[in-house]
Every structure is written in structure tokens, then in C-alpha cells.
Amino acid sequence: MSYQVLARKWRPKSFDALVGQEHVVRALHNALEQQRLHHAYLFTGTRGVGKTTLSRIVAKSLNCETGITATPCGKCSACVGIDQGSFIDYVEMDAASNRGIDDMTALLEKAIYAPTQGRFKVYMLDEVHQLTGHAFNAMLKTLEEPPAHVKFILATTDPQKVPVTVLSRCLQFNLRQLSASVIAEHMQTVLAAEQIPAELAALQLVARAAAGSMRDALSLLDQAIAYGGDKVSEAEVRQMLGAIDQRYLFALLQALLRSDGTSLLQQVREMEQRSISFPTALSDLANLLYQIALAQTVPGAADTASPDHLLLQDMAAQMSAEQVQLFYQIAILGKRDLGLAPDEAAGFSMCMLRMLAFMPGEKAFDKRSPDQGREPAPAGRSPAVTQTLSSQTSAHASDLAAETRPAPSKTVESSPRQLKQAESVSRHEQDDSSHADGPSSPVADPTSAVAAPDEAMDLVTTAIAIEAIAFDGNWRGLVDQLKLGLARALAQHCELSRYDGNAMYLNVPQAHSHLLNQNYQQKLSQAISQHFDRPIKLHFSSGGGDNTPAALMGQERARLQSEAEQAIRQDDFVQALVNDFGAQIIPSSIRPIQ
Ligand SMILES: [Zn+2]
Numbered sequence: 001m002s003y004q005v006l007a008r009k010w011r012p013k014s015f016d017a018l019v020g021q022e023h024v025v026r027a028l029h030n031a032l033e034q035q036r037l038h039h040a041y042l043f044t045g046t047r048g049v050g051k052t053t054l055s056r057i058v059a060k061s062l063n064c065e066t067g068i069t070a071t072p073c074g075k076c077s078a079c080v081g082i083d084q085g086s087f088i089d090y091v092e093m094d095a096a097s098n099r100g101i102d103d104m105t106a107l108l109e110k111a112i113y114a115p116t117q118g119r120f121k122v123y124m125l126d127e128v129h130q131l132t133g134h135a136f137n138a139m140l141k142t143l144e145e146p147p148a149h150v151k152f153i154l155a156t157t158d159p160q161k162v163p164v165t166v167l168s169r170c171l172q173f174n175l176r177q178l179s180a181s182v183i184a185e186h187m188q189t190v191l192a193a194e195q196i197p198a199e200l201a202a203l204q205l206v207a208r209a210a211a212g213s214m215r216d217a218l219s220l221l222d223q224a225i226a227y228g229g230d231k232v233s234e235a236e237v238r239q240m241l242g243a244i245d246q247r248y249l250f251a252l253l254q255a256l257l258r259s260d261g262t263s264l265l266q267q268v269r270e271m272e273q274r275s276i277s278f279p280t281a282l283s284d285l286a287n288l289l290y291q292i293a294l295a296q297t298v299p300g301a302a303d304t305a306s307p308d309h310l311l312l313q314d315m316a317a318q319m320s321a322e323q324v325q326l327f328y329q330i331a332i333l334g335k336r337d338l339g340l341a342p343d344e345a346a347g348f349s350m351c352m353l354r355m356l357a358f359m360p361g362e363k364a365f366d367k368r369s370p371d372q373g374r375e376p377a378p379a380g381r382s383p384a385v386t387q388t389l390s391s392q393t394s395a396h397a398s399d400l401a402a403e404t405r406p407a408p409s410k411t412v413e414s415s416p417r418q419l420k421q422a423e424s425v426s427r428h429e430q431d432d433s434s435h436a437d438g439p440s441s442p443v444a445d446p447t448s449a450v451a452a453p454d455e456a457m458d459l460v461t462t463a464i465a466i467e468a469i470a471f472d473g474n475w476r477g478l479v480d481q482l483k484l485g486l487a488r489a490l491a492q493h494c495e496l497s498r499y500d501g502n503a504m505y506l507n508v509p510q511a512h513s514h515l516l517n518q519n520y521q522q523k524l525s526q527a528i529s530q531h532f533d534r535p536i537k538l539h540f541s542s543g544g545g546d547n548t549p550a551a552l553m554g555q556e557r558a559r560l561q562s563e564a565e566q567a568i569r570q571d572d573f574v575q576a577l578v579n580d581f582g583a584q585i586i587p588s589s590i591r592p593i594q
Pocket of ligand 1: 066
């Protein structure tokens, strides 16, 4: 049995079946019903939105043996011929490859003769803007006084390049770019009819990647079906689309919100391994932050068809508006300065660390003696942060880290002036060292501190890192250290959303809310208070779930599995078996080596 690609098999054959172009369909439908026929139509729109499809439906409407109609029968020789591309009076010509005067003259000479088979000769000129000036002029004469039996359908992705003299003689229809939700919905219909199981999130990913083109969406869907072995799963589509997956951006933000420097740098290393472009990552991060800000201020504006919609909503709820603004500024300024960084990975890491260092806290400024905040970070405190800073950037930068991430065991908080100065250090990293002496240089009054070169960075001064317990935000690491007994089940399914010196805010995914009994809560609270040697109150709420220790372990297992499968697929010997002997790889039989 031969496989027909979806885009062809599912090409709409009637106005009813055309998806997402209701405004054009209605106008054409009415015109045909009322027999108000024009001799030239111009369809504009980006690729894959249905211009050729629409042209064929119009040709059938004009030539159907049941009469001129908005509902061609689809069965007569005219309808079938047009659908199959064998109808002699319907000519599709690609103006990109037949753009000269000779081609046009040949076409126009034939147009004079009456149709052989049908009622009208219909000429479809695709990418008509590619015609040469002479060809346009030749066509213009026919457009001015067309024979009654000739209809022109012109199509273009670039109407700006079509001469006004031609435009003015056509009835113009603008086909819309299809929204991701329309595309995803149509793919669902197609797959249901094809009896191919698919996850909605997978279809949303494909729809987003298709960028408005149904044809591209269906081609990608063909690939996804082949890739997934007759099913379409989210994980496989993510793998197939590769770089389009933006989950790593959420992982970065989540690490920032947990103040988890280790995990943050781990993410950066993974990005390097996956060869993700750092400048693009900063742009994408800025764009994501923009989406988050949008979700916070205008909740209705969110794109609910986005596969990451829920993650985005979740992030919007977790972040403060100031945080979003600040991270956005750091991201775009970081992108601007990326060329000045020792290398792109270092520049990107520096941006992340800057976000981490200037995390807006929950408390107001707490002015203390500057000396208290100037103690260097103890060795055990986010070692990865300090280490990476000093290895990848200048010594000033590690001063910055030490300053803005005060020693937690002393419950020290940074004062505004220190941060102001720290910021001036970071801003003048390339300057001479007069500012950059950091800890030992005299501290200026905050009001007279170095003025920010651009207003954006002023935001930084409002963002102060406040931490009162010796905790790096690594909930999973903390849980591992606690003696919990049965309450471990609850801890494994908690996600830390934020914490301060006295309290931790934990999300428990709906699916595990049964673990929220008094007993486990108490046990967990006791163990944590004991661990930090001070009372820590726990606040539980329902929701989240991507970052619980249990979920993270699951993700790790899935990653190991996929790496193992990848390794098997890429193995020369295995490939030879597949290619030469028709062997099949059964993914479920592959187990990663632990
Ligand atoms: Zn027909």
C-alpha cells in the first residue's frame, strides 16, 4: 500500500473543508451563488495557507457539470479532473520558473481559443510577482479586455511587487496566516480520521513550528508519525524539532527562583552540550520574560495554544513583576554585551549569575553596617558560583559574587549602597581598578553612588538579595539530608516555590495531594527546623510539579533512556543491521547502563 502524504491526502476539496479562511470563503461562496463572477482574482498570503487549494476549488466551482456553484459536486469529470490535475482547461503555472515574456505570450495565445472540456479556461499563476515587466505588460492587455471564457487566478506571497495596474484589475483576497490553535485542531481531526494516536501537546508543538502554514504543519506531522512509529508523542516531537524546545529556558528561570546556582550552571553546561546558541538563548529568554509580563498584566492575552502555556502561567504566578522586569533588562543588556565577554558561554553564565545575585527579595532594604555584608562567602556556599566566576571572568567579578551573596550563616543582608557599588563594579568591569577594588575601597553614600549609565540598570538597585538561612534553594539536596521516614513520600513530591528565613513555600502537585496529611506535614516541618536549627514554617499549596525531587528523578531517567536509545540508533553496527538486514529497533528493549 502506498503512503500518501497528509498534506496531499487532506488537501481540502470544497470551501467547507478549507480551514481558517472563513472571511475569504464567505465572500467567494456568496459571489458564486449569486453568479457575480469576476474575470481575475488575486490571492495573497504566506506559503502554505491555501492559495493553490482555493484556486482549485474556484476552478471546480466554475466548471462543475452541475452548473456554476459554490458547492462543486466533486464527482463529475471536471471536478475529478481538476482534483487530479488532468483537466485540460485548468492550468497552474509557476511564475517563478515561467516568468518571461515568451511563456506569457504562449499562454495568452492559447487563452483566445474556447475551452475544450469545461465552461471556462482557468489560469492559475502562482508567485505572480516574479513575472518580468514585459510579461506583466503582455498580461495586462488580456486583463483589460479578457475573452468571456477566461478566468485568471493570480497568487502571490508578495503583493507589494505586483504592479498597481495589475492589482487594480483583480478582485483581491488576503488569506490569513493560520493560528497555531487552528492548525493543531485541524491536525487532531486528521489524525482521528487516520486513527493515529497523538498527544495534544505534541500537536501544539508541531503547530507552533509550522509558523502559520498548514502545509508545513502536515509535512512535519508526516515526519512525526514516521519518527514516532505510528503515534505522535510530545517527547518524540520535542526531540524531532530539537532547538525549538524552549523548556531549558523554564529550567533556567526555575533555578533562579530557587536561588539554585549549582543547577543554574548545570543548565548552562547542558546548553553548551546541546550546542544551543547563547545569543539566541538570551533573545528567547527575553521573549519568554515578555510573555510572562504579558500574562501577569493582561491574563487574557496569553496564547493558550502554546504547548508551554501552563508552564508560562505557573512562572507568571511565581515571579514578581519587578523580577520579570529586572531579568528582562539583564537579558537584553547581556545580549548587547555578549561580544565583549571572554566567550559566549562565559557571557551567558555572567548574565545568569547577575540575575541570581540581584534577585529581588521579599523584605524591604535592611541597612546594616557595611562590614557585615562584606565577609567573603564561606567555602561551602554555592561553590559552583564562586568557582565559575573566578575561572571564567575577572577577579572583580568574584568580589561581586562575594558581596552580593553575603554569608548566610550570619544572617547578613546586603545594604543598598553595597549593591550600588557592586553594580558599579560589574558595570565598569573593563575600566581601571579604581572602583573595582571592591571590599577594601571606601563606600560612598548610596545617593551619591556612581550614576547608572542607563536607566535600565537602576532597577538593579531596587533588587536586593536577602537570604536568612544557610540554604541554596536546592530542595532535592535538602530532602536527601533529612531523616523523614514515611514523610519522605510527601517531601519527594514537593516543589519549593520560594523561601525566606522563617518559612518555605511548597507546591504539591494535585496528583499527590493525598500526601498532605497532618502527620507528614508536621514530620517534615520538624525535620527542616531541626536541620536549620531554627523554627521554619511550611506553607503548602496545591499545583506545580515539574521540579519535585520525584519529577526530577523521572526526568533524569527519561533523559538517560533517550540517550541510551540515541546511542543505539547511532551505533554503526546497529545501523548496518537496520539498513542491510531490515532489523528494527525496539526502544522499550533498550535500558541505560546505570
Ligand atoms: Zn462537479
